[in-house]
Amino acid sequence: MAGLWWPRGKGAWARFAFTAAGVAVGVTVLMLCLAAQGALQGRSDRSAWQYTRADTPGSGSVQWLAVTDYFRGEEMLRIHVADVGPSSPSPGFPLPRPGEVVASPAMQRLFESTPDDQLDDRYPGVVVGMIPVDLLSHPAQLVAVVGGQVPGMFTASGIAVEPDHAFFAFTRIVLGIAALLLLVPVVVFVAMATRIAAAQRERRLAALRLVGATRSQTALIAAAETGIAALAGTLAGWLAYEGLRRVFASSVTYEGFPFHADDVRAPLAVLALVPLLAVLVSVVSLRRVDIGPLGIVRRAASKPPTAVRVLPLAIGLGGLFLVTYTSSAGFDELAPLFGIATVVGVAIVGPWVCLQIGRLLARASNATTVLAARRIEQDPKASFRAASALVFAAFAATYLSGLVSAYGDLPGTATPRGVVTVFDGRDREIVSDGTVADEERIRTREAVAAPRAIINTRREFVLREQRLWDDVESAVHFALVVVVVVAGCGLAAGAVGGVLERRRSFALLRASGTTLGQLRRVVLLETGVPLVAMTGLGVALGVLTLVATKGPLPTVGFAVVVACGLAAALLIAATPLMVLNRASAYSEVRR
DSSP states (O other): OOOHHSSOOOOOOHHHHHHHHHHHHHHHHHHHHHHHOOOOOOOHHTGGGGGGOOOOOOSSSSEEEEEEEEEETEEEEEEEEEEEETTSOOSOOOOOTTTEEOOOOOHHHHHHOOHHHHHHHSSSSSEEEOGGGSSSSSSTEEEEEEEOOOOOOOOEESOOOOSSSOOOOHHHHHHHHHHHHHHHHHHHHHHTTTTTTTHHHHHHHHHHHHHOOOHHHHHHHHHHHHHOOOHHHHHHHHHHHHHHHHHHHHHBBTTTTTOOOGGGOOOOOHHHHHHHHHHHHHHHHTTTTEEESSSSSSEOOOOOOOGGGGHHHHHHHHHHHHHHHHOOTTGGGGGGHHHHHHHHHHHEEEEEEHHHHHHHHHOSSSSSHHHHHHHHEEEHHHHHHHHHHHHHHHHHHHHHHHHHHHHTTTTOOOOOOOOOOOOSSSOOOOOOOOOOHHHHHHHHHHHOOOEEEEEEEEOHHHHHHHHHHHHHHHHHHHHHHHHHHHHHHHHHHHHHHHHHHHHHHHHHHHHHTTOOOHHHHHHHHHHHHHHHHHHHHHHHHHHHHHHHHOOOOOOOHHHHHHHHHHHHHHHTTTTTTHHHHHTTGGGGGOO
């Protein structure tokens, strides 16, 4: 039995390699995508001790005061501790005594390169130790713990070991949409990679049925050969992920800073799901194929999609419009359901749209256009399946682009008319020569006089916001690049599978006088028309969703990114044309 599912011959090994490579790419992208949330959570967990409060549980006692500090636009954390004794809780390193300072590696380097009156005087004492990098939110964090009593300290019984928050709600929204943007193309690509040369496999299984194999045995053989290729691809993808994990940690930033490599981790249980997905796709695809005992392969005809598929999308978008533009009570709680209906509707409506496009193109007078249109019309679900990844990508990216713009252009908080702010006169004017060095000297003097005060300017706030939005923009661009590459690979896989399955049909067309150039145009139209149409559909639905939720429309720059991504996807999807000449050779007529 083992010899039946183990690949034999160049063709079998080529199909094995292509399936394994497709799964490997999918696993690598999948693991990196799922590692994002763990990386952010790991950053919060590492720095939990820095947010110790008076009600933090514990059995010890220590005086504590944490103050946010700034230097040349960079945010720092200054922690004052006192009454340190044998029973005092420890964050993972010895707390300093009066006159001592324990600082992070980056902070120590800053101490050495900065004049005392600009920075060091805020942290009185001698540096006697280093905070372990594992206890910092990121390797470059600026933190120092100063020993000594200062006004405003509180007594803590223990050191915080868990963060009091995971991360901002907006970050969770962005991660959720990014996951949708990335995971759907990956799953579709993995599914399509396992379907390469499915027709040849079905003919081989039909031959096995002819010699006495049962339906269960043929299904088991198909599942086994797909599972082996998927296992090999999963292992290769995991190795690639381990190699790229550290690159990802050092190159991708959040709020301007990289991550710890150990925090960029995805649950290994996901690795077990990928081969199961591949086997499931293989077994489910055989359900539509009737392999008779006489070796005859009969594919069950699927019903054409109907206009009923528009209903979930209409309900979702209509509900969002209703929630946003009316004041009807009780509809606000249904907003998440309407959002889910919209996302589901994007997936369901695609085949019906492809069917309508095929019927529209079938009216053309050009022979190549009619051939491509008949192919789309014959199996609109397959046409949509090849481009469904970019539909979700375009939809999610469009909505995310508007969402980022909405958060980047929050309304101002001007003083309401009729309310006057009254100052008590206790503020004082500080004279400065306007240089950054003098500003830091003033900040240092103020920190010495009032250690509890947070002394900052608008520049620090603007710099932090700018870093955050730059990171969000970079994340969106990174996601789009990944989606384009993966979706293009998925389109190429689908097109290669389609060419290999129809090699006899293409050979008959060439034998009847159709030129190779005409066949190439047919393949390009079959792939390109659904791709362009589904991308446009995704963008249009994303814009409608933004309008339904009163979000700002995407910018012209986003349209340029979409156009470039679409061009790249078309270029990648055109690679199957290289195998068309051999697949349509006259010798294929005898197959």
